[in-house]
Amino acid sequence: MVRVIISPSKYIQGNGELKNLYKHIHSLGDKILVLASKNGIKRTRDIIEESFKNNSANLVFESFNGECSRQEIDRLGEVLKKNNCNVVIGVGGGKVFDTAKAVAYYNNTPVVIVPTIASTDAPTSALSVIYTEEGEFSDYLLLPKNPEIVLVDTSIVAKAPARLLVAGMGDALATYFEARACIMSDGDTMAGGKATNAAFAIAELCYETLLNDGLKAKLAVERKTSTKAVENIIEANTYLSGIGFESCGLAAAHAIHNGFTVLEEGHHLYHGEKVAFGTIVQLVLENAPIEEIEEVISFCLEVGLPVTLEDMGIVKAKEDDIMKVAEVACAEGETIYNMPFEVSVEDVYSAILAADNLGGLYK
Numbered sequence: 001m002v003r004v005i006i007s008p009s010k011y012i013q014g015n016g017e018l019k020n021l022y023k024h025i026h027s028l029g030d031k032i033l034v035l036a037s038k039n040g041i042k043r044t045r046d047i048i049e050e051s052f053k054n055n056s057a058n059l060v061f062e063s064f065n066g067e068c069s070r071q072e073i074d075r076l077g078e079v080l081k082k083n084n085c086n087v088v089i090g091v092g093g094g095k096v097f098d099t100a101k102a103v104a105y106y107n108n109t110p111v112v113i114v115p116t117i118a119s120t121d122a123p124t125s126a127l128s129v130i131y132t133e134e135g136e137f138s139d140y141l142l143l144p145k146n147p148e149i150v151l152v153d154t155s156i157v158a159k160a161p162a163r164l165l166v167a168g169m170g171d172a173l174a175t176y177f178e179a180r181a182c183i184m185s186d187g188d189t190m191a192g193g194k195a196t197n198a199a200f201a202i203a204e205l206c207y208e209t210l211l212n213d214g215l216k217a218k219l220a221v222e223r224k225t226s227t228k229a230v231e232n233i234i235e236a237n238t239y240l241s242g243i244g245f246e247s248c249g250l251a252a253a254h255a256i257h258n259g260f261t262v263l264e265e266g267h268h269l270y271h272g273e274k275v276a277f278g279t280i281v282q283l284v285l286e287n288a289p290i291e292e293i294e295e296v297i298s299f300c301l302e303v304g305l306p307v308t309l310e311d312m313g314i315v316k317a318k319e320d321d322i323m324k325v326a327e328v329a330c331a332e333g334e335t336i337y338n339m340p341f342e343v344s345v346e347d348v349y350s351a352i353l354a355a356d357n358l359g360g361l362y363k
Contacts, residue, residue, distance in 0.1 A: 004193030005247040008113075008124050008146045011239050015226060018044065018114065018153040021051040021089075025149055028110040029087035030057045033080050035100050036091035038063045040116060044091055044156070060085055068095040069133050073102045080107050087112065093164070094120035094271060098128035102141055110148045116156050118234045119164040120171045120271050123150045124242030127190060135267055137258040137328075142190070150238070157234055158226035163270070163304070165221050165230075168237030169214050170276030170305045173296065175241045176207035177279055178338070179248030181286065185340035189249040196247060203244030209236040211295075214303050252282035252329070255336035256348065259329035263321055265313040269306070276305040277312055280359065285351040286339065297362045307359030309352075317356070323349050 012024060025032075034041070034048065041061050052059055060083045065072050080088065080103060088107075090100025091114040104111035105128075113123040122129070128141040157165070180203075181187075183195050191199075209232050216229035256278035260266045266274060280300070283293050300307045309317045326348035329336055336343050 002193040003196045004189065004191040005196045005199050005243070006126060006146055006191045007243050008148065008150045010149045011124065012149065013152040013154060013231070013235060013239075015155045016153060017151055018047050018156060019051055021048055021114070021151060022055060022057065023051075024151060025087065025089075025112050026055070026057065028112070028148060031083065031085045032057060032059050032087045032089055033076075033083065033085035033103075034059055034061045034089045034091060035064050035076060035096055035103070036061070037066070037096065040092040040096070044114075044116065064092070064096050064099060066095070067133060067135060068098040068102070068128060068131055069138075070130065071133060073099055073106065076103045077106055080109070085109070089114060091116060093117045094122040095131075097122045098130075101143060101147065102128040102130070105141070105143050112149045112151065113147045114151050114153070115238060116153075117160045117164040117168070118152070118157050118237040119168040121168075121175070121238060121241035121245055123147070123152075123238050125190070125246050127246065131261075135261065137261045152234060152238060154226050154231055154234055158221050158230055159224050160221070162218055162222045165233065165237070166218055166303050166305060167270035167272035169210055169233065169303055170270075170272030170300075172206050172210055172237045172241035172272070173299070173305070174253035174275050174279045174282070175244040175248075176203045177282055178251040178253055178335075179203035179244055181251035181282070181340055182249030182338045185338055187249050187338035190246045195249065199243060199247035202240050203248050206236050206240035206244050209233065209240065211299060214299065218303050249338055250335035251338040252285055252336045252343070252348075253278035255329040255334040256281050256325070256352070258334065259325035259327070259348075260312065262324055262328050263314065268313060273306055274312065276300055277307065277355065280307060281348070281351045281355040284355045284358065285343065285347060286341070293358065294362070297359060301362065307363060309356045311359070317353070322352055325352065
Protein backbone atom coordinates (compact mmCIF):
# COMPACT_ATOMS: atom_id res chain seq x y z
CA MET A 1 0.00 0.00 0.00
CA VAL A 2 1.39 3.38 -1.03
CA ARG A 3 0.22 6.58 0.63
CA VAL A 4 0.58 9.81 -1.34
CA ILE A 5 -0.04 13.46 -0.51
CA ILE A 6 0.48 16.18 -3.11
CA SER A 7 0.20 19.96 -3.12
CA PRO A 8 1.37 23.11 -4.91
CA SER A 9 5.04 23.98 -4.47
CA LYS A 10 4.02 27.19 -2.69
CA TYR A 11 0.72 28.58 -1.36
CA ILE A 12 0.64 32.32 -0.63
CA GLN A 13 -2.34 34.13 0.89
CA GLY A 14 -2.48 37.71 2.09
CA ASN A 15 -4.02 41.14 1.85
CA GLY A 16 -2.70 43.03 -1.22
CA GLU A 17 -0.38 40.17 -2.21
CA LEU A 18 -1.04 40.51 -5.96
CA LYS A 19 1.24 43.56 -5.87
CA ASN A 20 4.10 41.14 -5.11
CA LEU A 21 3.37 38.75 -7.99
CA TYR A 22 6.66 39.34 -9.82
CA LYS A 23 8.68 38.77 -6.65
CA HIS A 24 7.05 35.36 -6.20
CA ILE A 25 7.24 34.08 -9.80
CA HIS A 26 10.21 35.75 -11.50
CA SER A 27 12.35 32.61 -11.33
CA LEU A 28 9.85 30.59 -13.41
CA GLY A 29 10.23 32.40 -16.74
CA ASP A 30 10.39 35.73 -18.54
CA LYS A 31 7.45 35.72 -20.98
CA ILE A 32 4.15 35.34 -19.19
CA LEU A 33 0.78 34.42 -20.70
CA VAL A 34 -1.92 35.82 -18.40
CA LEU A 35 -5.32 34.17 -18.87
CA ALA A 36 -8.42 35.80 -17.40
CA SER A 37 -11.93 36.84 -18.36
CA LYS A 38 -12.30 40.27 -19.94
CA ASN A 39 -13.55 41.61 -16.63
CA GLY A 40 -10.75 39.85 -14.77
CA ILE A 41 -8.15 41.50 -16.98
CA LYS A 42 -9.83 44.85 -16.43
CA ARG A 43 -9.77 44.37 -12.63
CA THR A 44 -6.21 43.12 -12.24
CA ARG A 45 -4.11 44.24 -15.22
CA ASP A 46 -2.87 47.50 -13.67
CA ILE A 47 -1.80 45.74 -10.46
CA ILE A 48 -0.02 42.94 -12.36
CA GLU A 49 1.73 45.36 -14.71
CA GLU A 50 2.85 47.50 -11.77
CA SER A 51 4.30 44.38 -10.14
CA PHE A 52 6.35 43.66 -13.28
CA LYS A 53 7.48 47.27 -13.73
CA ASN A 54 11.22 47.90 -14.17
CA ASN A 55 12.16 44.32 -15.07
CA SER A 56 12.80 42.44 -18.30
CA ALA A 57 9.83 40.06 -18.17
CA ASN A 58 7.09 40.46 -20.79
CA LEU A 59 3.36 40.03 -20.21
CA VAL A 60 0.81 38.78 -22.75
CA PHE A 61 -2.83 39.15 -21.66
CA GLU A 62 -5.46 36.93 -23.31
CA SER A 63 -9.19 36.75 -22.58
CA PHE A 64 -10.71 33.41 -21.59
CA ASN A 65 -13.85 32.52 -23.54
CA GLY A 66 -15.74 31.14 -20.54
CA GLU A 67 -15.63 27.34 -20.88
CA CYS A 68 -12.83 24.89 -20.06
CA SER A 69 -13.31 22.91 -23.26
CA ARG A 70 -10.86 21.10 -25.51
CA GLN A 71 -11.42 23.79 -28.14
CA GLU A 72 -10.54 26.62 -25.76
CA ILE A 73 -7.47 24.80 -24.45
CA ASP A 74 -6.23 24.32 -28.03
CA ARG A 75 -6.92 27.97 -28.94
CA LEU A 76 -4.98 29.30 -25.97
CA GLY A 77 -2.15 26.87 -26.64
CA GLU A 78 -1.74 28.48 -30.04
CA VAL A 79 -1.65 31.93 -28.42
CA LEU A 80 1.11 30.70 -26.09
CA LYS A 81 3.18 29.30 -28.97
CA LYS A 82 2.70 32.39 -31.15
CA ASN A 83 4.06 34.61 -28.36
CA ASN A 84 6.80 32.19 -27.19
CA CYS A 85 5.49 32.29 -23.63
CA ASN A 86 7.20 30.11 -21.02
CA VAL A 87 4.89 30.64 -18.02
CA VAL A 88 1.09 30.55 -17.77
CA ILE A 89 -0.84 32.50 -15.14
CA GLY A 90 -4.56 31.84 -14.62
CA VAL A 91 -6.37 34.75 -12.96
CA GLY A 92 -10.00 34.43 -11.89
CA GLY A 93 -12.14 31.40 -11.03
CA GLY A 94 -12.27 27.62 -11.40
CA LYS A 95 -12.68 27.25 -15.15
CA VAL A 96 -9.89 29.75 -15.82
CA PHE A 97 -7.60 27.77 -13.50
CA ASP A 98 -8.45 24.45 -15.08
CA THR A 99 -7.86 25.89 -18.53
CA ALA A 100 -4.55 27.50 -17.52
CA LYS A 101 -3.35 24.22 -15.99
CA ALA A 102 -4.30 22.27 -19.12
CA VAL A 103 -2.63 24.80 -21.45
CA ALA A 104 0.54 24.69 -19.34
CA TYR A 105 0.51 20.89 -19.29
CA TYR A 106 0.16 20.48 -23.05
CA ASN A 107 2.93 23.05 -23.64
CA ASN A 108 5.27 21.93 -20.84
CA THR A 109 5.40 25.25 -19.00
CA PRO A 110 5.05 26.19 -15.31
CA VAL A 111 1.63 27.40 -14.19
CA VAL A 112 0.72 29.99 -11.55
CA ILE A 113 -2.82 30.27 -10.21
CA VAL A 114 -4.18 33.61 -8.95
CA PRO A 115 -7.75 33.27 -7.63
CA THR A 116 -9.83 36.43 -7.54
CA ILE A 117 -12.65 34.41 -5.99
CA ALA A 118 -12.75 31.48 -3.56
CA SER A 119 -15.57 29.55 -5.21
CA THR A 120 -13.86 26.16 -5.72
CA ASP A 121 -10.87 24.10 -4.60
CA ALA A 122 -9.55 23.98 -8.18
CA PRO A 123 -6.54 26.32 -7.65
CA THR A 124 -4.26 23.86 -5.83
CA SER A 125 -5.01 20.64 -7.70
CA ALA A 126 -3.21 18.61 -10.36
CA LEU A 127 -6.51 18.24 -12.16
CA SER A 128 -8.54 20.00 -14.82
CA VAL A 129 -12.26 19.39 -15.21
CA ILE A 130 -13.09 19.44 -18.91
CA TYR A 131 -16.54 20.43 -20.17
CA THR A 132 -18.19 20.47 -23.57
CA GLU A 133 -18.71 23.78 -25.35
CA GLU A 134 -22.31 23.61 -24.05
CA GLY A 135 -21.18 23.36 -20.41
CA GLU A 136 -21.80 19.66 -19.77
CA PHE A 137 -19.19 17.64 -17.89
CA SER A 138 -16.87 15.76 -20.25
CA ASP A 139 -13.93 14.25 -18.36
CA TYR A 140 -11.11 14.79 -15.87
CA LEU A 141 -7.63 15.64 -17.11
CA LEU A 142 -5.20 14.25 -14.52
CA LEU A 143 -2.00 16.28 -14.51
CA PRO A 144 1.50 15.09 -13.51
CA LYS A 145 2.03 17.90 -11.00
CA ASN A 146 0.31 20.63 -9.04
CA PRO A 147 0.72 24.33 -9.86
CA GLU A 148 4.09 25.82 -9.03
CA ILE A 149 2.49 28.69 -7.12
CA VAL A 150 -0.99 29.57 -5.88
CA LEU A 151 -1.28 33.22 -4.86
CA VAL A 152 -4.46 34.54 -3.21
CA ASP A 153 -4.95 38.26 -2.63
CA THR A 154 -7.62 38.30 0.08
CA SER A 155 -8.44 41.97 -0.49
CA ILE A 156 -9.60 41.08 -4.02
CA VAL A 157 -11.45 37.90 -3.02
CA ALA A 158 -13.32 39.73 -0.25
CA LYS A 159 -14.71 42.21 -2.79
CA ALA A 160 -16.21 39.49 -5.02
CA PRO A 161 -19.93 38.69 -4.70
CA ALA A 162 -20.70 36.80 -1.48
CA ARG A 163 -22.44 34.09 -3.49
CA LEU A 164 -19.07 33.04 -4.92
CA LEU A 165 -17.52 32.58 -1.49
CA VAL A 166 -20.60 30.61 -0.44
CA ALA A 167 -20.30 28.41 -3.55
CA GLY A 168 -16.72 27.68 -2.49
CA MET A 169 -18.05 26.59 0.89
CA GLY A 170 -20.40 24.22 -0.94
CA ASP A 171 -17.48 22.65 -2.79
CA ALA A 172 -15.45 22.46 0.44
CA LEU A 173 -18.42 20.95 2.31
CA ALA A 174 -18.02 17.69 0.40
CA THR A 175 -14.31 17.33 1.18
CA TYR A 176 -14.52 15.65 4.57
CA PHE A 177 -17.44 13.35 3.70
CA GLU A 178 -15.93 12.19 0.42
CA ALA A 179 -12.55 11.71 2.11
CA ARG A 180 -14.20 9.62 4.83
CA ALA A 181 -15.93 7.45 2.23
CA CYS A 182 -12.68 6.88 0.32
CA ILE A 183 -10.86 5.87 3.49
CA MET A 184 -13.64 3.46 4.44
CA SER A 185 -13.54 1.89 0.97
CA ASP A 186 -9.71 1.97 0.85
CA GLY A 187 -10.10 3.65 -2.51
CA ASP A 188 -7.34 5.19 -4.59
CA THR A 189 -7.11 8.97 -4.36
CA MET A 190 -6.64 11.57 -7.07
CA ALA A 191 -2.98 11.68 -5.96
CA GLY A 192 -2.40 8.11 -7.16
CA GLY A 193 -2.26 6.18 -3.90
CA LYS A 194 -4.07 5.76 -0.61
CA ALA A 195 -5.00 8.61 1.71
CA THR A 196 -2.51 9.87 4.26
CA ASN A 197 -3.45 10.72 7.83
CA ALA A 198 -2.23 14.25 7.18
CA ALA A 199 -4.60 14.73 4.24
CA PHE A 200 -7.55 13.38 6.21
CA ALA A 201 -6.74 15.71 9.11
CA ILE A 202 -6.77 18.59 6.61
CA ALA A 203 -10.16 17.42 5.29
CA GLU A 204 -11.56 17.32 8.84
CA LEU A 205 -10.16 20.78 9.57
CA CYS A 206 -11.82 22.03 6.39
CA TYR A 207 -15.27 20.94 7.64
CA GLU A 208 -14.67 22.34 11.13
CA THR A 209 -13.62 25.69 9.66
CA LEU A 210 -16.77 25.89 7.57
CA LEU A 211 -18.99 25.29 10.58
CA ASN A 212 -17.07 27.75 12.76
CA ASP A 213 -16.51 30.62 10.33
CA GLY A 214 -18.81 30.13 7.31
CA LEU A 215 -21.66 32.43 8.34
CA LYS A 216 -19.30 35.06 9.79
CA ALA A 217 -17.32 35.12 6.55
CA LYS A 218 -20.44 35.43 4.40
CA LEU A 219 -21.71 38.38 6.44
CA ALA A 220 -18.32 40.09 6.19
CA VAL A 221 -17.96 39.78 2.41
CA GLU A 222 -21.51 41.01 1.94
CA ARG A 223 -20.03 44.29 3.23
CA LYS A 224 -16.90 43.85 1.04
CA THR A 225 -14.68 43.49 4.11
CA SER A 226 -12.01 40.95 5.03
CA THR A 227 -11.96 39.60 8.58
CA LYS A 228 -10.16 36.71 10.26
CA ALA A 229 -13.21 34.55 9.46
CA VAL A 230 -12.93 35.51 5.78
CA GLU A 231 -9.21 34.63 5.77
CA ASN A 232 -10.03 31.25 7.35
CA ILE A 233 -12.80 30.45 4.86
CA ILE A 234 -10.66 31.45 1.89
CA GLU A 235 -7.99 29.05 3.12
CA ALA A 236 -10.60 26.33 3.72
CA ASN A 237 -12.22 26.76 0.29
CA THR A 238 -8.92 26.92 -1.55
CA TYR A 239 -6.13 25.07 0.24
CA LEU A 240 -7.71 22.78 2.85
CA SER A 241 -10.38 21.55 0.46
CA GLY A 242 -7.88 21.28 -2.40
CA ILE A 243 -5.42 19.11 -0.47
CA GLY A 244 -8.22 17.20 1.25
CA PHE A 245 -10.08 16.19 -1.90
CA GLU A 246 -7.04 15.43 -3.99
CA SER A 247 -5.05 13.42 -1.47
CA CYS A 248 -8.07 11.67 0.09
CA GLY A 249 -10.33 11.29 -2.94
CA LEU A 250 -13.74 12.11 -4.36
CA ALA A 251 -16.87 10.00 -3.93
CA ALA A 252 -20.61 10.42 -4.51
CA ALA A 253 -21.06 14.18 -3.99
CA HIS A 254 -18.98 15.21 -7.00
CA ALA A 255 -20.34 12.40 -9.18
CA ILE A 256 -23.87 13.62 -8.42
CA HIS A 257 -22.75 17.16 -9.30
CA ASN A 258 -21.60 15.80 -12.65
CA GLY A 259 -25.02 14.20 -13.11
CA PHE A 260 -26.80 17.49 -12.55
CA THR A 261 -24.79 19.18 -15.31
CA VAL A 262 -26.98 17.40 -17.87
CA LEU A 263 -30.09 19.32 -16.75
CA GLU A 264 -30.44 22.75 -18.32
CA GLU A 265 -32.36 24.02 -15.28
CA GLY A 266 -29.16 23.80 -13.23
CA HIS A 267 -26.81 25.60 -15.61
CA HIS A 268 -27.22 28.87 -13.68
CA LEU A 269 -25.74 27.26 -10.57
CA TYR A 270 -22.10 27.37 -9.56
CA HIS A 271 -20.11 24.16 -9.20
CA GLY A 272 -20.08 24.31 -5.40
CA GLU A 273 -23.83 24.90 -5.18
CA LYS A 274 -24.48 21.63 -6.97
CA VAL A 275 -21.80 19.86 -4.93
CA ALA A 276 -23.48 21.00 -1.69
CA PHE A 277 -26.74 19.31 -2.68
CA GLY A 278 -24.70 16.31 -3.84
CA THR A 279 -23.21 16.12 -0.34
CA ILE A 280 -26.67 15.82 1.19
CA VAL A 281 -27.52 13.12 -1.36
CA GLN A 282 -24.31 11.26 -0.46
CA LEU A 283 -25.22 11.33 3.23
CA VAL A 284 -28.68 9.94 2.43
CA LEU A 285 -27.11 7.32 0.18
CA GLU A 286 -24.87 6.07 3.01
CA ASN A 287 -27.68 6.38 5.61
CA ALA A 288 -25.63 8.74 7.77
CA PRO A 289 -26.94 9.55 11.26
CA ILE A 290 -29.80 12.04 11.15
CA GLU A 291 -27.85 14.40 13.44
CA GLU A 292 -25.09 14.62 10.84
CA ILE A 293 -27.54 15.22 8.00
CA GLU A 294 -29.27 17.90 10.08
CA GLU A 295 -25.93 19.61 10.75
CA VAL A 296 -25.11 19.74 7.03
CA ILE A 297 -28.57 20.94 5.99
CA SER A 298 -28.55 23.57 8.75
CA PHE A 299 -25.17 24.84 7.54
CA CYS A 300 -26.44 25.04 3.96
CA LEU A 301 -29.53 26.96 5.02
CA GLU A 302 -27.42 29.26 7.19
CA VAL A 303 -25.11 30.37 4.37
CA GLY A 304 -27.54 30.00 1.45
CA LEU A 305 -26.66 26.74 -0.30
CA PRO A 306 -29.29 24.55 -2.05
CA VAL A 307 -31.01 21.87 0.01
CA THR A 308 -33.86 20.97 -2.38
CA LEU A 309 -34.33 20.37 -6.08
CA GLU A 310 -36.37 23.57 -6.24
CA ASP A 311 -33.37 25.46 -4.84
CA MET A 312 -31.45 24.00 -7.79
CA GLY A 313 -33.98 25.43 -10.25
CA ILE A 314 -35.78 22.13 -10.77
CA VAL A 315 -39.29 23.21 -9.82
CA LYS A 316 -41.11 20.15 -11.12
CA ALA A 317 -38.82 17.16 -10.92
CA LYS A 318 -39.51 14.75 -13.79
CA GLU A 319 -38.76 11.11 -13.13
CA ASP A 320 -36.86 10.76 -16.42
CA ASP A 321 -34.69 13.79 -15.67
CA ILE A 322 -33.71 12.63 -12.19
CA MET A 323 -33.00 9.17 -13.56
CA LYS A 324 -30.76 10.75 -16.18
CA VAL A 325 -28.85 12.56 -13.41
CA ALA A 326 -28.46 9.24 -11.57
CA GLU A 327 -27.26 7.47 -14.71
CA VAL A 328 -24.56 10.08 -15.40
CA ALA A 329 -23.51 10.01 -11.73
CA CYS A 330 -23.06 6.23 -12.06
CA ALA A 331 -21.21 6.30 -15.38
CA GLU A 332 -18.25 3.96 -15.74
CA GLY A 333 -15.18 5.34 -13.99
CA GLU A 334 -17.12 7.86 -11.90
CA THR A 335 -15.96 8.70 -8.38
CA ILE A 336 -19.22 7.40 -6.91
CA TYR A 337 -17.62 3.94 -6.94
CA ASN A 338 -15.34 5.11 -4.13
CA MET A 339 -18.29 4.71 -1.80
CA PRO A 340 -17.73 1.82 0.65
CA PHE A 341 -20.66 -0.19 -0.73
CA GLU A 342 -22.20 -1.06 -4.07
CA VAL A 343 -24.15 1.78 -5.66
CA SER A 344 -26.80 1.45 -8.38
CA VAL A 345 -28.57 4.01 -10.55
CA GLU A 346 -31.78 3.26 -8.66
CA ASP A 347 -30.03 3.91 -5.33
CA VAL A 348 -28.89 7.34 -6.49
CA TYR A 349 -32.30 8.18 -7.94
CA SER A 350 -33.96 7.35 -4.62
CA ALA A 351 -31.34 9.24 -2.60
CA ILE A 352 -31.84 12.39 -4.68
CA LEU A 353 -35.58 12.38 -4.05
CA ALA A 354 -35.13 11.55 -0.35
CA ALA A 355 -32.57 14.38 0.03
CA ASP A 356 -35.04 16.74 -1.64
CA ASN A 357 -37.73 15.76 0.86
CA LEU A 358 -35.36 16.16 3.80
CA GLY A 359 -34.26 19.58 2.65
CA GLY A 360 -37.86 20.66 2.26
CA LEU A 361 -38.66 19.42 5.76
CA TYR A 362 -35.94 21.55 7.38
CA LYS A 363 -36.76 24.61 5.30
